[in-house]
Structures are given as C-alpha cells and as structure tokens.
Amino acid sequence: MSKNHPLTGIILVSFEYPPRRLSKISASVEKLARFLSKNKIKTWVVTFDDWRSDIEKISDYLIVNRIPYSVPNNISELAMIMNLKVAYQAAIASIIHSEKIDLIHFFDWMTLPVIISWKDEFQQKLVYSASSTQITRDKATSPYNSGIQKIEQMGLEAVNLITVNSKKLAQIITSDYQIDEKNVHQLNIGNKKSFEELLEKYQEKS
C-alpha cells in the first residue's frame, strides 16, 4: 500500500453504518473508513441512524456524523430519502466549507439526491457504489419506480466513478442506464485487497 498517496480528506456518505445494519454495506463502509483513517486520510462518515444523531470522534482521522432525523413521518421510502437530503447536505457542507476534502464516496441510491442537486458545485471527485438498481429491486412499471430510476439515472451520470459488486450490475448500468463503461468498475468492497484497489481508483485523475 502506498503511504505517499496524495489524498488528505475523504467523506463517505452512507445510509447505514454500525450499529445500524441493513445490509453488508454497513460493515463494509466501517472497514473502509478504518482502513482510510489508518492510512492517515482524514475520513468523515456522514450517515443516518433512526434513533441517534451525533458527531462522534473515533480518532484524529475518523469522525462519524450521524445526521438528524427531522422528518420522521414519511409517505414512502422515497419521500424519506428526499427529506433526509437536507440533513446530509448540512453535514457535508459543514465539512467541505472547513476541511480539505479530495473525494466524496456515496453508497447506495439513498444518498443520490445529494449528488444530483450539488453535482456541479462539488470540487471533489465523486464516487458512487451501487449494490442494486431499482430495475433489479422492483420490476413493476409505476410512477414511483420510474421516479427512483430517474434519480438513479441522474446520479449515475453525475459521478466520476461507479463501483459495482457484480458483472451483471455493471451490465445493467451500462446498458439500461447508458453509462459509459469506462466509469464503471467492478469491485467487491469489503476486504483489505478491495480497499487498496479502491484507494488506487480514488487516486486516479477523473
């Protein structure tokens, strides 16, 4: 692992982070955060938890910001995601206005509204990790699903790099969402080898 990497600050934005676990993403993001911080990259995790809101300093290089849950009654999951957007934004803005941040890595579609709205304002490289798409989660044709697909489309088009955990998902993203395959990288984020590979991808110029 290169110790002379040029990265000084990274924000990881995730809908789940321990102790909140909805899928493997939670543990993967935590391991990645610890890996980055051990490599002396100041890492901010901006995440959501439905029962707590705090800023927790784990070490000098790792800070976890659990956003407030100001709108807890929602008419749908998509409404919840849209209402959480402002809390993610407030947290991210407070970091990027005061810290040197080179890259922001978003996990899963729940974080996409932030990318879409601020895509042209971010000075940082933007990375997005997809573990599924709405097309694979729910095949039914409905305005609700079409809305999420459109959000995915806009988000996928806005980022510099997309990591996916399977070849099949890479195909869906390049064919159904018409994303340039050079922006899509297959990588199962979860172990040290994958973190090292990801770090190399982080360091590549966009």
Added chain:
Amino acid sequence: MTLSILMLSWEFPPFKVGGLAAHVFDLSKVLVKKGYEVHVVTCSFPGTKEYEMVDGVHVHRFDAYAIPAPEFLQWDLNMNLLMEIKSIEIINKFSIDILHAHDWLVASAAIGLKHLFRKPLLATIHSLERGRRSGLFNDGQMMLDQIENLLIQESWHTIVCSQYMQSICHFSFIFPNDKMTIIPNGVRFNDFSIELSSKEKQIHHKKYAQENEQIVGYIGRLVPEKGVNVLLGAVTNVLKAKPNTKFVIAGEGWHRNELEGISKELQIEDKVLFTGYLSEEDFLPYFNVTDILVVPSTYEPFGIVALEGMATRTPIIVSDVGGLSEIVDHKWTGFKVPPDNSDAMAEAIIELLENNDLRKRIIKNAEEKLTHVYDWTIIADQTIKIYERIFDEWNAHSWKTKADVKKYKQRAKKK
C-alpha cells in the same frame, strides 16, 4: 442598500393555485421599483418561457415534472431537487444576497441552497398544515408539519402574515417570537378599486341574479376549511327576512359536490348559484355587483379575499378566526361573527343588507385601513427592513463561504 433576492415559489403567474403566486409577484414588482434585483425560481407551465423578465422581475422556470411521481406530495419532494439545480445555476450567474422561500413546498431546495452557499434564508409561512386540516391525521400531514417546522428552524428569520400565525408557530414549534416578524399580505388597491358603470353593473348582475335581488357572495376555493356550509346554513333565515337575496358561490374545489348536496337538502337551490371558477374578465365585476361578501372560514391564516372585498368597496362579513380577526374591526371595517355559526351569520347578513348607512360607513373605513396597512408599498418597505436586518446580521457573522468573505469585503471597500 439594495440587495438581490432569490424568491423560491412553486407557483407564479400565470400558474396560480392559491394566493401564493399573486403574493410573490406583487411583492417582487414593488421591490424592483424600490431598486432591488429580484429573481423568482418557479415551476414551468405549458406555454411559459424558461426565462423572462416580467415587470422588472427575473422569472426563471424549470421542468418540474422531470422526475416521475405517483402523487402530489412525492411530486413536490422530487420537484425540490430540480428547483435546487435551477437555483444553483441562477445563484452562480447572478449575484444573489438573500434566499427567500415561500412555504413548505420549496423547503428542501431552500435549505439545501442555504447550506451550500451559506446565504441568509428568509422564510415566509403563508399557512400551516395543522391549521389547513384542523389537525394532523395521517403520515402525509405529519410529514408536511415536520417539513414546515424544519423550514422555520433552518431560516435566519421568518415572516408570518398575522399574529395568529405567529402564535401558532411559537406554540406548535416552540419557535422564538423574536425570530419572526408579522407582515400582512397586501392588495393591489388601484387594480381592485375600479368601479363599473351602472350599465356594466346591470350586465354582470344579470349573470348571477334577478334585477331586484341583492347579492351575498362568497369567492374562494370550495374546501371544508373555507366554511361555505356555514353560509349555506344561514340562507333560510336570511331569506325569511330578505326574500330578494341571491347567494352566489364563486370558485371550485373538491368539496363542491357536498356543498351542492347541502343546498338541495335545504331546498335553497334556486337561491344559491355555484358559478365555478370566474374568468379574469368576470373576477372584478363579480365584486362590483356583490352587495355583501362573506368569508365564513373556520381556518384562515390571513384571508386575502377580505382585503379584495375591502378594496372593491364591498362590505365584508368574516368569521372571527385567524388573520380575519385582525383584518376586520367589528362594525367598523366589516362584521365579525363567531366561526361555524350560521345563525350569527344570518343575523349579520340581514343587519348589513338592511342598513345602508352602516354599509357606506364600513366601506369608507375599510378603504382607509387598506391604504394605511395593506398597501403593497408599505408591505414591501417592511420586507426590505427585514432583508436589510438579516443581511447586516449575516454580514457581521463568520458563517459564509470563502468566496463571499472576499466578495463582501470588496463591496464594503467600494462603499
């Protein structure tokens, strides 16, 4: 000091749903006359331009339907994302000093912009969900209530249209009174005070009533909180005393069928006319031929229709609720009756129909109050004071982007 303002409003003429569009437009026009640069970001509408300058106001529109949605609330949340993108484009192109958000419908975009650009955010709260439906009964309503609360909490300062609204925000959201300013709505007095010739009056009167009938009118949305059922409940009693009276209900809404049902049930259909929406050309003449305008709302954060009545020299009877209580001084600028009380409403209508002198006095007093309190120039001046105050507070504060620190230092040097 002149500042540039970005107004966020989901509706703007020619797209009008409630009174918000007219409020934003009327305020913006006067601000422009006073030297302010005003940009409005709003939803597109078939036939409207993406950008146009209307009476000096920069109007920017975007495709609000680009993200599909199954229903209105979800549509609004999706729309906010698109409004935020458009607003970023505007802020980067024009030098915006203050963000001014109107109601929960634009909260998400406004709050996002506030954090991104670290600009002072002013919110005008025109009404609240807990009042519109007399309580919160489902997730959709609770969500709106929480969004309204969030917008107020996130704003540098909040404008409310009445003392009633201030007290609701204060007690419901535990929000400090010194972070709110009451600025009432206004009315374009010159536009509304046009008097028809007697011949024109005759023509328009015929559209609604017999020549010998006096008209008691209602105009507005036909939704439960507007209390049209209370007016219908007063009809029989009024007709006993004043048989030559016609009740003309102008406007549309999902409650219309039920109201027409009540009218049938009470066997007053031949004395009650539901006109539906009035066209632009019928709008002002309707006021001119109306002898008494009734505003029977059970919830009304302000009640701009009362001002429109006053401006058209139509005596008004209002429910003693919300902002209406503050607009009307009983038996001086209008009549106030207890809400949801058809008997009291009937008594007031009869008294006013029978007493010409009282009607004339009320019209004169109402006109005087309008020019001193509800004129848009006065309201714009009050708004400007808020803009300047929050801008000065923000300017003295360190909470701003590095680019703005530089920009406002240079601006201060130039002065």
